[in-house]
Amino acid sequence: MAAGDTVSIELGHFALILAFAIAAISTVGGYVYWRSGQRIALVLSQGAVLQFVLVAVAFAALIQAFVTSDFSLLLAVNNSHSLKPLLFKISGVWGNHEGSLVLWIFILVSFGAMVAAFGRRLPDDLLSLVLATQSMLTAAFTGFTLFTSNPFERVFPAPLQGNDLNPVLQDVGLAIHPPLLYAGYVGFSICFSFAIAALISGRIDQAWARWVRPWAMLSWIFLTMGIAMGSYWAYYELGWGGWWFWDPVENASFMPWLAGTALLHSALVMEKRNALKIWTIFLSIITFSLSLLGTFLVRSGILTSVHTFASDPTRGMVILALLALVIGGAFALFAFRASSLRQGGLFAPVSREGALILNNLFLATAVGAVLVGTLYPLLLDALTGTTISVGAPFFNLTFGALMAPLLLVLPFGPLLAWKRADVVGAAQRLIGAAALAIFATILISALGGVSISLAPLGLLLGFWVAFGAIAELVERSKLGRIPLGESMRRLFGLPRTTWSTALAHFGMGVTVLGIVATTAWETELVTTLNPGETAELSGYTIAFDDFQQVPGPNYLSDEGRFTVTAPGGSTREMMADRRTYVASGMPTTEAAIETYGFSQLYLQLGEPLDNTHVVRIWHKPYITLIWLGAILMALAGMISLTDRKHRVGAPQRARKTVASPAE
Amino acid sequence: MIMPAAIRKKGWSRKQKRLATISALGVVLALATTLVLVALRDQIVFFYSPSDVIARQVEAGTPIRLGGLVKDGSWTRDGQENHFIVTDNANDIVASYTGILPDLFREGQGVVAEGSMGPDGSFIASNVLAKHDENYIPKEVVDALKASGEWRPETP
Numbered sequence: 110m111a112a113g114d115t116v117s118i119e120l121g122h123f124a125l126i127l128a129f130a131i132a133a134i135s136t137v138g139g140y141v142y143w144r145s146g147q148r149i150a151l152v153l154s155q156g157a158v159l160q161f162v163l164v165a166v167a168f169a170a171l172i173q174a175f176v177t178s179d180f181s182l183l184l185a186v187n188n189s190h191s192l193k194p195l196l197f198k199i200s201g202v203w204g205n206h207e208g209s210l211v212l213w214i215f216i217l218v219s220f221g222a223m224v225a226a227f228g229r230r231l232p233d234d235l236l237s238l239v240l241a242t243q244s245m246l247t248a249a250f251t252g253f254t255l256f257t258s259n260p261f262e263r264v265f266p267a268p269l270q271g272n273d274l275n276p277v278l279q280d281v282g283l284a285i286h287p288p289l290l291y292a293g294y295v296g297f298s299i300c301f302s303f304a305i306a307a308l309i310s311g312r313i314d315q316a317w318a319r320w321v322r323p324w325a326m327l328s329w330i331f332l333t334m335g336i337a338m339g340s341y342w343a344y345y346e347l348g349w350g351g352w353w354f355w356d357p358v359e360n361a362s363f364m365p366w367l368a369g370t371a372l373l374h375s376a377l378v379m380e381k382r383n384a385l386k387i388w389t390i391f392l393s394i395i396t397f398s399l400s401l402l403g404t405f406l407v408r409s410g411i412l413t414s415v416h417t418f419a420s421d422p423t424r425g426m427v428i429l430a431l432l433a434l435v436i437g438g439a440f441a442l443f444a445f446r447a448s449s450l451r452q453g454g455l456f457a458p459v460s461r462e463g464a465l466i467l468n469n470l471f472l473a474t475a476v477g478a479v480l481v482g483t484l485y486p487l488l489l490d491a492l493t494g495t496t497i498s499v500g501a502p503f504f505n506l507t508f509g510a511l512m513a514p515l516l517l518v519l520p521f522g523p524l525l526a527w528k529r530a531d532v533v534g535a536a537q538r539l540i541g542a543a544a545l546a547i548f549a550t551i552l553i554s555a556l557g558g559v560s561i562s563l564a565p566l567g568l569l570l571g572f573w574v575a576f577g578a579i580a581e582l583v584e585r586s587k588l589g590r591i592p593l594g595e596s597m598r599r600l601f602g603l604p605r606t607t608w609s610t611a612l613a614h615f616g617m618g619v620t621v622l623g624i625v626a627t628t629a630w631e632t633e634l635v636t637t638l639n640p641g642e643t644a645e646l647s648g649y650t651i652a653f654d655d656f657q658q659v660p661g662p663n664y665l666s667d668e669g670r671f672t673v674t675a676p677g678g679s680t681r682e683m684m685a686d687r688r689t690y691v692a693s694g695m696p697t698t699e700a701a702i703e704t705y706g707f708s709q710l711y712l713q714l715g716e717p718l719d720n721t722h723v724v725r726i727w728h729k730p731y732i733t734l735i736w737l738g739a740i741l742m743a744l745a746g747m748i749s750l751t752d753r754k755h756r757v758g759a760p761q762r763a764r765k766t767v768a769s770p771a772e
Numbered sequence: 773m774i775m776p777a778a779i780r781k782k783g784w785s786r787k788q789k790r791l792a793t794i795s796a797l798g799v800v801l802a803l804a805t806t807l808v809l810v811a812l813r814d815q816i817v818f819f820y821s822p823s824d825v826i827a828r829q830v831e832a833g834t835p836i837r838l839g840g841l842v843k844d845g846s847w848t849r850d851g852q853e854n855h856f857i858v859t860d861n862a863n864d865i866v867a868s869y870t871g872i873l874p875d876l877f878r879e880g881q882g883v884v885a886e887g888s889m890g891p892d893g894s895f896i897a898s899n900v901l902a903k904h905d906e907n908y909i910p911k912e913v914v915d916a917l918k919a920s921g922e923w924r925p926e927t928p
Contacts, residue, residue, distance in 0.1 A: 458792045470797060474804040481808050485816075496819040498837055500886075503815040507807045635871045637851040687875075696875045715852070715872035723852045725872050 118182055121170025122261035125211075128163035128218070129255060131156055132248035139241020143234055143309070150233040153240040154225035160247055161222035168215045171202050171260060181267035184208060184260050190273035190692050192663040200284035201274040206424075207260035209287060213404060214250050216288070216295040220324075221247065224299060231320060238306030239299070246298055246435070253431055257424050273663065273692035282342030286335060290362060293332025294400035297369060299324040301397035304390045305439060308446040318380035318389065323750060325376060325393075329369045330746040336362050337739035345702055350633075350711050350727045352735060355504040360483045361403035364476050368396040371472040374465045382462055382527060384455075387447050388469070394443060398436040399476070405432055457529040464522040471515040478507040516570050516621065520577020523610050524584070542580040546572035567625035575618025578611045609749035616741030623707075623734025630730045637721045647728040648676035649710060651683075656722065664688040669714045669722065675705060685714040685724075707731045817886070822863040825889065832889045838865060838897075839884045847879050858883060858895065867895040874900055 135156040142149045174182045175198045178191040188205045189198055203212040221243040228236050254260070303321045307313040339362065344352040353359060372392040378385045405428045456462040482499045489495055520542060524535040550569045583589075585607065586600035634646045643652040654670040668686040675681070685701035701712040708730045715723030819837045820830060830836055838858055846857035854869045856879075867885060877883065877900060885897035 455786065455789070458789060458796075466793065467796070470800050474800055478804055478808050481812075485812060497816045498819055499812070499816050503811045506811045506815060507804070510807050511804060635852045698872075698875050713872060718849055718851075721851070723872050 117170045118174055118179065118261060118263070121167040122259075124163040124166040124170070125251060125255060125261070128160050128167070129248060129251040131163070132160055132244045132251060135160075135244035136241055136248050139237050139244060143237040143241060145237075146233045150236045150240075153237050153244070154228075156244065157218070157221040157225040157240050160244070161218040164211075164215050164218045164247075164251075167261075168202075168211055171208060171211060172199055175199065175202050178271065179267075180269070180271055181263050181265065183262040183264045186264060186268055186271045188274045189271040190663055191270060192691075193274065193279065194662055196281065196284055197274060197279045201278070203287050204274050204278045204283050207254070207258045209291075210250065210254045210258055211260055212287065213291050213295060214247065214254065216291050217243070217247055217250065217298060220296055220299050224302075224324075232312065234310050235303075235306050235312055235317075238309055239302045242302035242305045243298065246302075249431060249435065253427065257427050271692075273690060276664070276688065276690040276693065276695050276697045277346060279663075279690075280342065280346055282338070282346060286338045286342050289331050289338055290335030291404075293328050293330075293335045293369075294362075294365060294404055296324060296328025296331055297365060297393075297397040297400050300328070300372065300393040301439070304393035305442065307390060308442050311446070311449060313386050313390065315380050315383050318376045321389075321393065322373070322376045322380060325369060325372050325396075326746050326750055329366070329373055330743045330750075332362070332366050332369060333739055333743045333746070336366055337736045337743075341736050345700055346697075350700075350713070350725075350729070352627075352732065355482070355501045357406070357483050360479050360504075361399075361406055364479055364483075365396050365399040365403055367472050367476045367479070368392060368399050371469045371476075372396050374468050374472075378462050378465050382456065384462060385466070385469075390447065391443065392469075392473075394436075394439045395476075398439065401432055401435065456527070459525070459532050460530045461522065461525045461527045463530075464518065464525050467518060468515065468522065471511055475508055475511045475515075478511060479504065482507065513570065516574050516617070519574055519614060519617070520580060523578075523581045523607075523614070538584050539577055539580055541583070542576035543573065545576045564625055564629035567629070568622065571618050571622035571625055573618070574621060575615050578614035578618060581607065582611050605748050605752035609745045609752070611745075612748065613742050613745035616738040616745060618738070619734050619741060620738025623731050623736075623738060626731035626734065627729050631732075632728045634726045636724055636726075638724045639721050644724065644726065646710075646726050649728065650674040651710075651712070651724075651726060653722070653724065656717070656720075659686075661688065663692065664690045667714075667717070669724075671701065671712060673703060673710060683710070683712055685712050687714055687716065704733060707733045707737070709733060819884075821860040822858055822865040823860055825865055825895075826863050830889050832891045835886070835888050837884055837886050838867065838895050839882070840865075842877070842879050842881055842883050844879050858885065865895050866893075867897055869897040869900055 135153055138149065139153050171182075171184070173179075174185050175189050176195065178185065178189060178198070180186045180189075184202075184205065184207055188201045188208070193201065201208075203209040221240065224236075224239055224243065228239070231239070300321050303317065303324070307317055336359075339359075340352050343354070344350070372389065375385050375389045375392055379389045482503050485499055486497050489497055520539055521532070521535050524538055525532070546569055549572045550565055553568060554565045582600060582603070585603055586596045588596045588600070590596075591599075632647045634644060636644050638644060638653040640653050640655045643650055645651070650673070652672045652674070654672055656667065656669050659666045659668050666686045666688045668684055671683040671685065673681050673683055681703055683701040683703055686699045687696060688699060689696050698713060701714075703710045703712075708728065709732050711727040711729060713725040715725065817835050817837055819839060820828070822838070822840050824830075825836070825838065840858040840860045843857035843859040843864060846855075848855045852870050852872070854871075854873055856867055856869075857864045858867050859865075867887075869885065869887075884901045885895065886899040886901070887895055887897035890896045
């Protein structure tokens with residue numbers, strides 16, 4: 110242990126304390142002097158950048174301690190091992206409660222610094238209030254980290270070796286999933302801060318929505334990717350072949366996504382038509398509140414989940430108090446100030462606005478249903494002492510029933526005009542999409558055989574949403590009605606937001622198709638195999654070639670080699686293994702997954718018994734569409750961000766509309 | 773509500789629009805509430821310890837979650853057929869599961885299994901829940917053990 114490392118740990122600790130102090134001062138200063146114009150805005154911007162630099166130093170110090178295996182740091186002792194591959198040494202920093210808090214705060218201050226950097230064009234009072242609120246969040250969570258979960262605690266004398274990271278977490282998934290998910294959660298803090306700033310200053314207009322939308326979009330992209338990535342990680346790592354369990358942790362990440370999706374749509378109405386202002390403010394607050402719930406509810410230990418790895422019930426009460434303070438404070442402010450905001454923008458029920466309200470209505474109700482399902486066991490336990498679990502059947506029924514009508518009306522939305530629209534006209538333009546959807550569903554049902562009675566309806570809905578999304582592009586490019594070259598020119602001349610809407614809705618349809626197909630046509634086989642024997646499933650022949658022990662960097666691996674012959678005759682090799690980690694003695698199962706087109710073959714090896722092995726094989730048709738759809742949705746969000754109108758930093762026109770009331 | 777033709781021609785009045793929005797809201801909320809209540813009545817799964825199962829005489833076929841400790845020396849395997857005893861140290865329930873048990877399934881460790889009681893009074897598990905952590909005992913199991921007075925935190 111070189112002396113330099115020791116210094117850097119203290120330096121990191123000191124930087125985090127300093128960040129806490131600056132955040133606390135920025136909060137008080139910002140809320141007291143927000144009317145003081147450019148000077149306070151400038152000071153707070155510098156404060157935000159400083160917080161970012163200091164937390165970055167603290168975070169870097171932790172990473173350095175893990176990478177150099179400095180076991181004088183308690184956190185590294187508990188979660189690292191000198192033999193661990195470099196990537197897992199780094200990701201191990203946030204594979205625990207304390208470190209993940211630092212990551213959370215690091216992303217929080219990164220967003221704060223981004224607002225400071227891109228927010229020059231915001232009115233000074235709004236910028237000051239946003240940065241003050243952002244600093245308040247930083248102060249609250251940095252304080253919580255320092256006082257209850259200090260990641261910089263030392264041990265003396267330093268042990269020679271660490272206890273290693275939980276083997277399940279030694280996966281690229283840990284390197285990608287939490288940062289993405291946290292960026293999504295924390296990004297919504299900007300919307301929250303903007304909402305608080307609007308409530309305090311009373312400044313809420315179309316320009317506000319224009320500033321908030323890119324931030325909401327950015328966070329939504331991260332959250333979409335984070336959830337999809339988490340789902341895929343659980344799918345291949347937990348070895349149950351499931352991709353979504355309606356587990357409290359998953360619900361906790363899904364609720365902000367639903368609320369954030371609603372927010373994106375309602376902010377659109379506010380930006381274009383100056384309506385739904387109070388609702389949009391409410392959604393901004395609720396989305397971040399749900400994000401906080403997502404990060405910390407499971408952490409508090411009052412709910413248990415299969416995915417929790419960093420829970421610490423002893424800090425539960427502090428966490429709950431902190432949540433109650435932030436969320437309760439925001440809603441108290443909302444209750445006091447919301448009535449003073451004026452509503453504007455009239456429209457007929459059948460209009461783009463009307464459709465977007467319907468979208469919000471269903472999404473918000475779905476959030477409510479998921480929230481009830483997640484918290485009901487807690488409530489019942491507290492009130493009656495009965496322990497129950499609310500599982501997949503509850504969510505499939507309620508959530509499914511709420512999503513079906515939403516998906517049914519979804520293709521109409523983009524085809525309706527603002528203010529007042531012609532529903533018959535929209536329906537006429539969707540006839541082609543409807544016909545295609547029905548045709549595709551009948552074709553697939555006839556070819557694939559139907560095992561679940563609801564499957565064709567689900568397919569129909571998926572195709573309807575996907576084709577309906579393309580209908581707008583076809584319509585606006587006048588495809589088939591004018592020469593092809595001309596209509597291609599029109600197609601690529603369409604605004605990026607149009608493309609983005611179509612792609613996002615298309616992605617939704619793709620995900621629905623994946624869910625329906627894999628649920629309806631999945632096949633499974635559990636069998637015992639000896640090396641040399643073969644099994645068959647859905648036309649695939651799986652031959653168990655051999656079984657051997659292979660040492661890995663910090664584990665021993667029992668590897669089974671399989672040769673799979675696809676129905677087409679091509680053969681591929683699959684490796685499924687069971688690992689035993691040296692430091693902890695903990696076993697893990699690594700499933701083998703082969704992708705055929707959009708479908709996957711999933712193979713899991715059980716513990717050997719007298720040289721025979723239990724092998725579990727799934728064929729999951731079109732399962733990759735689930736995640737592919739999510740990637741398309743995230744991509745659509747990125748396209749929308751590149752549109753001139755929504756580029757971070759308000760356009761010229763927006764500045765004028767804001768500048769006038771300020772004077 | 774029947775609207776006079778004169779109003780319809782001019783479009784909906786502000787009051788009517790508000791009424792339309794609120795009634796749409798009401799319909800969806802009523803639908804959602806009904807759904808949630810029905811689902812909560814029919815789709816929830818009760819968590820029982822072996823003592824609960826015996827005391828409540830859980831009917832065969834009703835989906836439940838059974839939680840307790842895997843009794844030492846009770847786990848036998850024949851191919852993909854697993855048999856083990858779930859105990860809360862007061863009462864035992866014989867359980868069976870077909871398939872691959874989670875990595876952290878061990879004798880003496882906590883377990884939560886989904887499934888239902890068979891006609892012979894043994895438990896047929898359709899799913900055995902795994903945890904990421906080897907020291908983990910499900911909270912429900914801890915509570916159940918505490919209730920039966922058998923909770924010994926130093927021997928997980």
